[in-house]
Amino acid sequence: xxxxxxxxxxxxxxxxxxxxxxxxxxxxxxxxxxxxxxxxxxxxxxxxxxxxxxxxxxxxxxxxxxxxxxxxxxxxxxxxxxxxxxxxxxxxxxxxxxxxxxxxxxxxxxxxxxxxxxxxxxxxxxxxxxxxxxxxxxxxxxxxxxxxxxxxxxxxxxxxxxxxxxxxxxxxxxxxxxxxxxxxxxxxxxxxxxxxxxxxxxxxxxxxxxxxxxxxxxxxxxxxxxxxxxxxxxxxxxxxxxxxxxxxxxxxxxxxxxxxxxxxxxxxxxxxxxxxxxxxxxxxxxxxxx
Numbered sequence: 314x315x316x317x318x319x320x321x322x323x324x325x326x327x328x329x330x331x332x333x334x335x336x337x338x339x340x341x342x343x344x345x346x347x348x349x350x351x352x353x354x355x356x357x358x359x360x361x362x363x364x365x366x367x368x369x370x371x372x373x374x375x376x377x378x379x380x381x382x383x384x385x386x387x388x389x390x391x392x393x394x395x396x397x398x399x400x401x402x403x404x405x406x407x408x409x410x411x412x413x414x415x416x417x418x419x420x421x422x423x424x425x426x427x428x429x430x431x432x433x434x435x436x437x438x439x440x441x442x443x444x445x446x447x448x449x450x451x452x453x454x455x456x457x458x459x460x461x462x463x464x465x466x467x468x469x470x471x472x473x474x475x476x477x478x479x480x481x482x483x484x485x486x487x488x489x490x491x492x493x494x495x496x497x498x499x500x501x502x503x504x505x506x507x508x509x510x511x512x513x514x515x516x517x518x519x520x521x522x523x524x525x526x527x528x529x530x531x532x533x534x535x536x537x538x539x540x541x542x543x544x545x546x547x548x549x550x551x552x553x554x555x556x557x558x559x560x561x562x563x564x565x566x567x568x569x570x571x572x573x574x575x576x577x578x579x580x581x582x583x584x585x586x587x588x589x590x591x592x593x594x595x596x597x598x599x600x601x602x603x
Contacts, residue, residue: 410465457484509543
């Protein structure tokens with residue numbers, strides 16, 4: 314009964330706001346309704362309904378930030394992501410490099426969670442804005458935005474691994490639409506862990522990887538642990554390779570022996586870190602700052 318009363322009151326508020334012709338407020342209140350509904354049904358129908366909301370993109374950055382906070386559902390994208398729903402697809406903006414401000418489209422699917430704009434800006438401030446000559450591996454690629462950000466900043470080559478055939482098709486279409494040379498990128502439709510098991514013998518012969526993006530679904534922490542274990546045994550990583558990890562802030566501490574965190578941060582429900590091989594000196598592990 315309390316739930317019905319709450320939803321009934323909100324429905325009346327929506328009706329009043331519709332009458333005074335303030336569509337921006339209607340969208341905001343409707344977003345609150347979806348949050349409540351999603352929390353009641355374990356984020357199921359709330360996610361589906363949210364993908365059908367027609368939205369206009371605010372012109373200024375400040376309004377885009379406020380729009381993202383008002384319209385975003387925790388089940389679909391923790392943190393403040395500047396993204397919008399367009400006919401069953403979402404978009405995300407490239408933050409730097411030669412392709413800056415261009416947009417990528419990707420399917421609106423539950424669990425598909427691109428790294429937020431501000432987190433990407435922080436990451437590439439850590440890495441430096443010039444990635445010329447670097448080879449990049451994007452595991453659990455999702456929207457493919459991290460690969461594109463690296464290529465936009467001069468990375469010589471990138472490989473993106475994604476299991477969903479629908480998402481892989483969209484990633485390839487985005488690379489083509491952005492005019493990225495096909496020799497600079499390869500997209501694999503594969504399970505990331507299975508791909509890692511075969512990488513040294515089939516996929517990365519004589520191509521050392523300098524930078525790895527590792528952002529698996531938060532709902533499956535075992536994927537992160539198993540991927541880190543595989544990376545720790547990989548013989549195809551460059552001696553000075555770096556690994557970017559994004560995971561749930563509520564998760565258990567990460568075990569990545571032989572590697573050290575050089576930078577880390579938090580944004581909403583996510584924790585993000587940049588790792589580098591630890592340097593042995595006087596029987597101690599010394600963190601290497603970038």
